[in-house]
Amino acid sequence: MARGVPMQRVAVVLFNLGGPDAPDSVRPFLENLFTDPAILRVPGFIRPWLGRFIARRRTPAASENYAILGGRSPLLDLTEAQAHDLQAALNEAGGAEYRCFIAMRYWHPMSDATARAVREWGPDRVLLLPLYPQYSTTTTGSSVTAWDEAAARAGLAVPTKTLCCYHSDPAFAAATAAAVQTAYEAARAALAPEVKLRILFSAHGLPESIVKRGDPYQWQVEQTVAAVVERLAIEGLDHIVCYQSRVTPQKWIGPSTELELERAAHDKTAVLICPIAFVSEHSETLVELDVEYREEAERLGVPGYYRVPAQNSDPGFIAALRDLVRRAEADDRPLCSFAGARQCPKPFGDCPHARARIRAPELA
Incomplete structure (x- = not known):
C-alpha cells in the first residue's frame, strides 16, 4: 500500500x-x-x-x-x-x-x-x-x-x-472432523471392545412444512455430515443425522434425536452426539444434550453416552x-x-x- x-x-x-x-x-x-x-x-x-x-x-x-x-x-x-x-x-x-x-x-x-x-x-x-x-x-x-x-x-x-x-467448506469440515475424531477415540477407549459406537449428528430441527416450501437447511446439514464423515475416514462408521429441539406440535423433520436414542438402546449401541449445526455452546448443547438427553439415554439403557464439544474458539x-x-x-x-x-x-x-x-x- x-x-x-x-x-x-x-x-x-x-x-x-x-x-x-x-x-x-x-x-x-x-x-x-x-x-x-x-x-x-x-x-x-x-x-x-x-x-x-x-x-x-x-x-x-x-x-x-x-x-x-x-x-x-x-x-x-x-x-x-x-x-x-x-x-x-x-x-x-x-x-x-x-x-x-x-x-x-x-x-x-x-x-x-x-x-x-x-x-x-x-x-x-x-x-x-x-x-x-x-x-x-x-x-x-x-x-x-x-x-x-x-x-x-x-x-x-x-x-x-x-x-x-x-x-461443506473444506477447512470447516476438517476442523469439525478433528473434534469428532478426538471425541470418538476417547469414547472408544472408554468402552469395552464389544460395545458398538454410533455417532448421532444432531442438528436443530425445523417444521417439515418450511423445508417443503424450499428451505435448504436439511439438505445443507446432510452435506456437512457427508463432508465430515469423508474426512474421518473411519471404516464402517455407524452414524446418522438426527434433529432435536422440537417446539411446536406440527410435523418436524426427522428422525428425532430422541428416537435415535431409543434405537441405540434397542441395538445396545453407545452414542457419541455431535451438535453439527451449532458452533457455540448454549442451552441446546449444555442442557438439552448434556443433561436431558443424557438422562434419557441412561433411562433407556444406552450403554454409553458421549458428546463432541461445539467449536467455540477452536483455532x-x-x-x-x-x-x-x-x-x-x-x-x-x-x-x-x-x-x-x-x-x-x-x-x-x-x-x-x-x-x-x-x-x-x-x-x-
Missing part, C-alpha cells in the same frame, strides 16, 4: 441467535423469538398475540434450563471470544483493517445497536458472517432481514456482502472463518457461498441465491 494511503476498513458482522443475560430476560427473549415472522409463520394479525402466548407458556421450562447455566446464556461471551480471535486472525493476515461486530437476533446486542456502532466506526465496506454454517430462512435469512432494516434506520450505506453458508474453526472472510472479500458477488456461486439444487427456492435472482437477475 502506498505511503499515506489509509488501509480500507472492513466491518465483519457476526450473526448469532442470542440468549437471555439474566433470569428476567428469559421471557422477552422468547417473545422476540416467537414473534419473528420467519419463526412463527401465521397471519401477521395473529402473530403478536400468539407469539407472546407461546413465550409465556415456555418461560418456566426455559427458566429452569437457564438456571442450570447460572441464570443466563453463555452464548454472548463465547461469541465475543470468537469475534476477538477472528479479528486478530484477519488483521494478522493484513491487507485491510478489520473489526468484528456482533449482531444477535433475539437479545442484545441486536442489529439496531450494532448497525449504529458499525456506522460510527466508519467502514469502507461490511461483510455479514453468520455463525450458522447451514443456511435457513429461520436463522441466517431472518438475521439478514433484521440487519438490512437496522442498517437503513442507522443510515449505514456502504457496500455490503453476505456469506450465506459454509456447510481450526477460527482459521476456517478467517479464510471464508478473505475469499468472500475477493469475490465480486454481493451474495456468496463458501464456494462463491450458489450451491443448493434448484428445488430449494428459499436458497438466498434463488431469491436474489428473482429480485435482481443481474446480481445472481
Whole structure:
C-alpha cells in the first residue's frame, strides 16, 4: 500500500441467535423469538398475540434450563471470544483493517445497536458472517432481514456482502472432523471392545412444512455430515443425522434425536452426539444434550453416552472463518457461498441465491 494511503476498513458482522443475560430476560427473549415472522409463520394479525402466548407458556421450562447455566446464556461471551480471535486472525493476515461486530437476533446486542456502532466506526465496506454454517430462512435469512432494516434506520450505506453458508467448506469440515475424531477415540477407549459406537449428528430441527416450501437447511446439514464423515475416514462408521429441539406440535423433520436414542438402546449401541449445526455452546448443547438427553439415554439403557464439544474458539474453526472472510472479500458477488456461486439444487427456492435472482437477475 502506498505511503499515506489509509488501509480500507472492513466491518465483519457476526450473526448469532442470542440468549437471555439474566433470569428476567428469559421471557422477552422468547417473545422476540416467537414473534419473528420467519419463526412463527401465521397471519401477521395473529402473530403478536400468539407469539407472546407461546413465550409465556415456555418461560418456566426455559427458566429452569437457564438456571442450570447460572441464570443466563453463555452464548454472548463465547461469541465475543470468537469475534476477538477472528479479528486478530484477519488483521494478522493484513491487507485491510478489520473489526468484528456482533449482531444477535433475539437479545442484545441486536442489529439496531450494532448497525449504529458499525456506522460510527466508519467502514469502507461490511461483510455479514453468520455463525450458522447451514443456511435457513429461520436463522441466517431472518438475521439478514433484521440487519438490512437496522442498517437503513442507522443510515449505514456502504457496500455490503453476505456469506450465506459454509456447510461443506473444506477447512470447516476438517476442523469439525478433528473434534469428532478426538471425541470418538476417547469414547472408544472408554468402552469395552464389544460395545458398538454410533455417532448421532444432531442438528436443530425445523417444521417439515418450511423445508417443503424450499428451505435448504436439511439438505445443507446432510452435506456437512457427508463432508465430515469423508474426512474421518473411519471404516464402517455407524452414524446418522438426527434433529432435536422440537417446539411446536406440527410435523418436524426427522428422525428425532430422541428416537435415535431409543434405537441405540434397542441395538445396545453407545452414542457419541455431535451438535453439527451449532458452533457455540448454549442451552441446546449444555442442557438439552448434556443433561436431558443424557438422562434419557441412561433411562433407556444406552450403554454409553458421549458428546463432541461445539467449536467455540477452536483455532481450526477460527482459521476456517478467517479464510471464508478473505475469499468472500475477493469475490465480486454481493451474495456468496463458501464456494462463491450458489450451491443448493434448484428445488430449494428459499436458497438466498434463488431469491436474489428473482429480485435482481443481474446480481445472481
